[in-house]
Amino acid sequence: MDDNNRNLILAMVLSALVMIGWYAFFAPPQPTVDPSAVPTATTTPATTPAAGAPVGTAAGTSPGTAPGVADAGSADPSRDAPRVAIDTPSLRGSISLAGGRIDDLLLTGYRETLDPASPFVRLLSPTAQLRVTQEGTAAAPATEPEVVLQKPYYAVYGWTPGPGVDPALVPGPATVWTLESGQTLAPGQPVTLAWDNGAGQVFRRTFELDDRYLFTVTQSLENSGAAPFSAAPYGIIARHGRPDTQNYFVLHEGAVGMVDGELVEEDYGDVADLDPVAGEGPADVRQVTANGWIGFTDKYWMTTLAPAPGQPFTAVVKYAPGADIYQTEARMPVQTVAPGTQVSSQSFLFAGAKTYEVLHGYQENRGIQRFVDSIDWGWFYFLTKPIFHLLHWLHGIIGNMGWAIIALTFVLKMLVFPLARKSYVSMARMRELQPEMEAIKERTGDDRTKYQQEVMALYKREKVNPAAGCLPMLLQIPIFFALYKVIFVTIELRHAPWVGWIRDLAAPDPSSLLNLFGLLPYSPPAQGTLLHSLSLPALAIVLGITMWLQQKLNPAPADPAQKMIFAWMPWIFMFMLGGFASGLVLYWIANNTITIAQQYTIMSMHGHPPQLFGNIRDSLPKRRRKG
Incomplete structure (x- = not known):
């Protein structure tokens, strides 16, 4: 056998072995439907954590940490709470006034299948199985609604009480906010939610949205009381139950983030196996000094919290075994508001398709560092x-x-x-x-x-x-x-x-x-x-x-x-x-x-x-x- 043919055969055999190895180790199993994972249109049981609430107990948290999931009782407050419609060229959905959660979001530029009549891709879904139509939303259902059959997945913002502050004086996950201004969240049409604790403090949350996938969320706290008031703003993305992933070895799906230039990737199995952190359970807690973001990524879609560039915060990835909730958090430092003044905190929420041009635009124009690296380029990114x-x-x-x-x-x-x-x-x-x-x-x-x-x-x-x-x-x-x-x-x-x-x-x-x-x-x-x-x-x-x-x-x-x-x-x-x-x-x-x-x-x-x-x-x- 001459050397030229031997080398050629060797190259072809190596290629064949690589292909066979791909089928043996990387090809995903065929998806199966887990009947126990399909939600029903029944009332959320009392043992299920309330929608939009972090894991833990509010009374047991220390200043500067996100509050815990408070049990809202047998009735899910998001089921009957009023909603604010979201309507943009790229997104359609609604915000629940119960907790002020963004929990109903469709990507109107993408269908589930090639069939032009197939449903839009649903990114976020509430805990209550709201009845929506293929083209409609929870805020504006059509005449023949269908039950949303998707595991709850949502983003929620709030405040943690500071030292000496009664937790009842900050809005909780079951708090029903008031629509103060705006009617429909759309490009150039912000909406503001407000909640008065009756003790001299008024909390406001303003949502703005561009024509693609970036929410700008401004949380403010006005203190008209007689004493200083301390609280810490936070943002949370929660996923109830492990989502149906592609299960490809060469694809990352799970928690993703950037911590001062360092890419963070943890799949759902890794999140569940995290080492316990005092007061947190299985968690990964990282301090961000200047630039970062944290969230969950799927193959094509992503939901990510991104505090304003230059803003220090604590990035958290954690899992609640009992509730089966995967969660990422962006916790801001405690702020003390003097009487007669107010403070505010601004951050971004990306919820949409991982289109390169869109991600690159937010990276360059909004300062979200290395945002395009949320696309899984792999080890051979070069x-x-x-x-x-x-x-x-x-x-x-x-x-x-x-x-x-x-x-x-x-x-x-x-x-x-x-x-x-x-x-x-x-x-x-x-x-x-x-x-x-x-x-x-x-x-x-x-x-x-x-x-x-x-x-x-x-x-x-x-x-x-x-x-x-x-x-x-x-x-x-x-x-x-x-x-x-x-x-x-x-x-x-x-x-x-x-x-x-x-x-x-x-x-x-x-x-x-x-x-x-x-x-x-x-x-x-x-x-x-x-x-x-x-x-x-x-x-x-x-x-x-x-x-x-x-x-x-x-x-x-x-x-x-x-x-x-x-x-x-x-x-x-x-x-x-x-x-x-x-x-x-x-x-x-x-x-x-x-x-x-x-x-x-x-x-x-x-x-x-x-x-x-x-x-x-x-x-x-x-x-x-x-x-």
Whole structure:
């Protein structure tokens, strides 16, 4: 076996092992519905913590910490409390006056499925199963409402009593606020909630919202009493129960934040296993001196608390085992309000889709440090980020993400062309040496050691590098996985169409040979499953053909074992890649096609054009002549 073919086989085998390892260790199990996790439209039981309340007990907290979850009794106050509508070009929902919680939020720019009639993606959901419609909200239900079946997930703000302050004098999670100004929260239309404790202090909370996903929340405390009053503002994001995650090893879902430039990532299992902190339970408490944010991220969506830049605060990630609540908090320092004065605290709440341009805009214009790193770029961010930027730029020019992937492939192939050219020239030189290598084989017979020594001497004399043939393929492996990461984690690829039946480049090709690509009246196996890959989607078949054609550019190896490996490799890859995102398979097809054109052209320029169609014809079964 000559070194060039050995190295090429090694590269292909390594690639195959990586693909198999992905299926074995990284592919997620098929989602199942846990009946116990589906909420019902019944009254919240008394043992369930009140919506919008942190974990613990208010009376037991120390100054500067968030209050605990107070048991609101058998009736959830958010069920019948008035609501303030939210209506923007990107968001629709409502704020409950019970606790002043943002707990009803739809992302109107995104549907759950490709069906244009499917529901909007619901990001936040209240503890009470409010009846809303597909297009409606809890604040403005339509005539035929449906029950919201989603685990409670919401953001709430408040104040913790300072030293010597009665907890009853600060608003709690069940406190019903009064709408002081505004009617509907919309861009340029803020709303203000107020609560008077009857002892000379008035608390106000003003919500502002831009046309995308950023809330500006200003909490103020006015003291008209006769003595100073101390309290500490806070913000909380709470998730009841562990959410249904993608369960991919290569994707982070859970708590995410930035603490003075340091990225913090903890998945839900890690949060539940945190070491106990006195008075907190399982918790991770970090002091932020100047810049930071904390919240929860899903694959495409995120809810994050971000105090104003320069504001010190305490970032907390914790879990309440008894209540099964995951929680992130931003706790501000205690403020003392002198009689006749007032204080305020401003912070941001991001609740929406992790679109790069939006996150980057908030990072640059609002000073939210490293906000784009909430996108899970992975360990190889030095590759994934540039590839995404290039793909995003090409998409802006072309307007179609599928064609942008093809254009990206051209750019990447041009970048590695010098190395590829050396490879193709080396292959042309190897073709020149084929007669001499055959002569060495005949002369050495079965003496493999002598054969290798003479072949290596031939390479050295003719200045041929047998390893050059596999270097471009080895270089494609990190590029392939960086692009896989980009396609998998960035929302820009979600539901992005290409042509015809390819309507979501982030999902596997939905076609299947088993139903003759839609001609037969039954559905193919579910996308993303191994059975779907084995059913041979159309793109997978095209991939196998292009790999086969690329292989035929090279002379067939003389060794039977090599010949068998080369014969099977395109079809093995065809089956393995069938369940990958169609955008990734599209990249591989484009890469193969460009490689075929480059290799054919360069080898022809060096006087050794590959007999492509001759090789193909020779590989077909021979017909027996008549007579």
